[in-house]
Amino acid sequence: MAHFRSGRMQFKNIFFTTFFSLLIASTLFAQVTSTSQLKGQEINAITTAVPLLLISPDSRAGAMGECGVATSPDINSMHWNCAKYAFIDKKMGVSASYNPWLRQLVPDINLAYLAGYGKLDKNSAIAGSLRYFSLGNITFTDIVGNTTGNYKPNEFALDVGYTRKLGERFSAAMALRYINSNLTGGVALSNGTGTHAGQAVAVDIAGYYTNNEIKISGKKSEISGGLNISNIGNKLSYTDNSSPDSKNFLPMNLKLGSCLKINLDDYNTFAFTADINKLLVPTPPIYKKDNSGNTVTDANGEKVIESGKDPYRSVASGLFGSFSDAPGGFKEEMREVILQTGMEYWYDKLFAVRAGYFHEHQTKGGRQFFTMGLGVKYNVFGFDFAYLIPTVRRNNPLQNTLRFSLSFDFDAFNKQNKESNSEN
Numbered sequence: 001m002a003h004f005r006s007g008r009m010q011f012k013n014i015f016f017t018t019f020f021s022l023l024i025a026s027t028l029f030a031q032v033t034s035t036s037q038l039k040g041q042e043i044n045a046i047t048t049a050v051p052l053l054l055i056s057p058d059s060r061a062g063a064m065g066e067c068g069v070a071t072s073p074d075i076n077s078m079h080w081n082c083a084k085y086a087f088i089d090k091k092m093g094v095s096a097s098y099n100p101w102l103r104q105l106v107p108d109i110n111l112a113y114l115a116g117y118g119k120l121d122k123n124s125a126i127a128g129s130l131r132y133f134s135l136g137n138i139t140f141t142d143i144v145g146n147t148t149g150n151y152k153p154n155e156f157a158l159d160v161g162y163t164r165k166l167g168e169r170f171s172a173a174m175a176l177r178y179i180n181s182n183l184t185g186g187v188a189l190s191n192g193t194g195t196h197a198g199q200a201v202a203v204d205i206a207g208y209y210t211n212n213e214i215k216i217s218g219k220k221s222e223i224s225g226g227l228n229i230s231n232i233g234n235k236l237s238y239t240d241n242s243s244p245d246s247k248n249f250l251p252m253n254l255k256l257g258s259c260l261k262i263n264l265d266d267y268n269t270f271a272f273t274a275d276i277n278k279l280l281v282p283t284p285p286i287y288k289k290d291n292s293g294n295t296v297t298d299a300n301g302e303k304v305i306e307s308g309k310d311p312y313r314s315v316a317s318g319l320f321g322s323f324s325d326a327p328g329g330f331k332e333e334m335r336e337v338i339l340q341t342g343m344e345y346w347y348d349k350l351f352a353v354r355a356g357y358f359h360e361h362q363t364k365g366g367r368q369f370f371t372m373g374l375g376v377k378y379n380v381f382g383f384d385f386a387y388l389i390p391t392v393r394r395n396n397p398l399q400n401t402l403r404f405s406l407s408f409d410f411d412a413f414n415k416q417n418k419e420s421n422s423e424n
Contacts, residue, residue, distance in 0.1 A: 044286075044327065045365045046279050046336065049198060049236040049248035050181050052133040052155050057113035058097045059384035059405040063373025064342025065356025067275040070208070070226035070257035071344070075407050076115050078129040078175065080255070081226045082161035083208035085117050085125040086171035092118045095382075095407040101133075102398070108136035124164040127175075132156045140187050151185035161204070169211050175204040177231070179250070183238060194240040202233025202250055220263045228255040229280070235315065244312035252280040252319055269346040277338040280319045282311040283326040335361040342371070350377050354386070368392050373403075382407040 058076035061068035068080030073088040075095040094116040101109045110133075117127035135153040161175030182197035206229070212222040235247040257275035264270065285308025288296040296304045308327035311318075326332035342356030352375030360367040373386035388401035 042286075043363050044284055044332070045363070046281060046283055048251040048279070048281055050155055050157075050179055050200075051251055052111065052131065053157060053179070053231050054251050054253060055099070055101070055111060055133075056403070057099065057111060057131055058095065058115075059373055059386040059403040060344075060352075060354065060375060061342075062099075062388075062403040063354035063356065063371050063375075063384070063386035064273060064344060065275075065340040065358045065371050067257060067259075067273045067340045067342040067356060069228050069255040069275050070224045070259040071271065071273050072222075072224070072259070072261065075117060076113075076129075076405070078115050078117070078127045078159055078161060079113075079131075081173075081206045081208055081228045082127060082175045082204060083163045083171045083173035083206040083228075084226070085119075085127050085161075085173070086123065086163045086165045087208065087210055088117065088119070088125065090119075090409060092116075092410040093407060094410075095405055097403065097405040099401075099403045101401070106136050108134070110134050124162070127159075127161045127163070129159045130156065135183070149185075149187065151187065153183040153185070155179075155181040155183075159204075163206075170207065170209050173204075173206045173208075175206070177202045177204065177233070179233070179236070181236065181238070195238050196240070198236040198238045198248075200233045200236045200250055202231045202252075204228060204230040205232070206230075216260075216262055222259075222261040224259040224261075226255070226257045226259075229253070230255065232319065233315070247312075249281040249315070249318055252315075252322075254278045254280055267348045269349075271344040271346075273342050273344075275340040277340070278322075278336055280322045282313060282318045282322060283308060283332070283336065284311055285309060285325075286327045332363075335364050338367075346375075351375070352384075362392075366392060367398065369398060377409075380409045382409065 056062040056066040056068070057079055060074060060076065061071070061080060064071070068077070070081070073084035075093040076097070077084040077088070094114070097113040099111040099113070101111050111131065113129065113131045115127070115129040117125055119125045133155040135155075138151050138153055139147055140149050140151060141147055158178045159175055161173055163171055163173035165171045179200045179202060180197055184195040186195060207227045208224070209226070210222060210224040212220075214221050214223060229252070231250045231252050233250050235249055237247045239246050255275060255277050257273060259271060259273040261269060261271040285305045288304040288306040290296055298304055309321065309325040313321065323333060326336065339359045340356065342354065345353045354373045354375065356371045358367060358369050358371065368391045370389040370391060371386060372389070373384065375382065375384045384405040386403040388398055390398050
């Protein structure tokens with residue numbers, strides 16, 4: 001009983017210290033960065049089709065700076081690293097998440113996510129997920145402003161993956177993804193060009209390493225590392241136009257991460273994680289301009305590139321060339337690397353406190369924010385919550401971003417049924 005009280009007091013101290021430290025740090029950092037400027041650097045952000053594939057769909061990772069490629073396996077590992085399922089200690093689970101998105105701008109945009117997995121045996125597992133992105137209601141007008149109709153654009157992606165252990169500490173996985181992006185409802189453009197839903201098929205290739213047989217200062221600890229190359233697939237087009245610039249790259253992305261988990265005692269566990277992300281698609285070049293600021297074209301009407309490389313390339317060329325095609329050279333390539341870090345504290349495997357930070361260079365999108373969240377496990381259910389705190393720009397569209405996730409533990413449910421039957 002005394003040990004329980006000691007553990008409870010330690011939990012309270014850690015809880016308040018973590019949250020007050022994060023709130024103070026986020027306030028100070030926001031005051032510094034809110035007045036930051038580009039200092040003459042030109043914005044050259046990379047754009048792709050279906051950016052929803054990169055949005056953190058679940059609350060656990062969303063609360064840890066959107067880190068997830070190397071964290072301990074959970075039901076939502078499908079988005080972050082499918083290879084983690086081989087090391088999950090439960091036989092089956094499902095989770096549902098809901099994310100009101102960009103509520104500072106539009107009140108009816110949201111992301112819904114459903115994920116689940118099943119262990120085939122102790123070394124392998126299958127998993128699947130469905131994400132649905134609703135972009136609210138859009139009113140279409142003609143060239144003089146007359147309303148021609150209303151439509152609710154939407155996008156969804158359906159995934160299925162398989163993972164297997166290749167050793168005691170390493171696993172590999174592959175996932176297949178079908179993507180449907182319907183942004184126009186078939187409404188023709190003002191120039192008469194027909195439109196249709198964009199469709200694509202993509203794959204993820206992932207690996208995961210974990211070692212729980214180490215000690216740090218006498219405490220049982222675990223180190224993990226993860227790699228995920230996601231959304232490798234065909235270009236996506238929304239129009240009947242066959243020109244090269246009408247086809248858009250999927251957000252092919254490289255995730256690398258590491259995680260350290262330390263078990264302080266039977267009640268208290270800390271985990272620290274860090275990820276890096278880089279889009280594997282062409283960087284927009286700098287086009288040559290004349291003295292009047294107009295873009296210069298050649299005899300064929302093509303824009304003349306001053307620095308950088310032609311962005312209208314094949315998928316393979318875009319993927320492998322993405323490490324060396326930035327107009328600003330290596331310095332700009334490094335700006336395209338997104339840095340993320342997070343921490344997670346568990347008390348008695350029942351209550352979690354999470355925090356993190358996400359940093360993207362201002363010339364590449366400028367997303368910079370702190371995150372925090374909570375997790376609770378009760379009986380067969382788990383509930384997670386995440387909140388995002390932007391550190392740059394007033395009226396940031398990401399302000400007040402919330403995420404909610406609810407999970408169901410089939411193992412705990414079956415255990416309860418067995419205990420109930422034995423009592424009867």
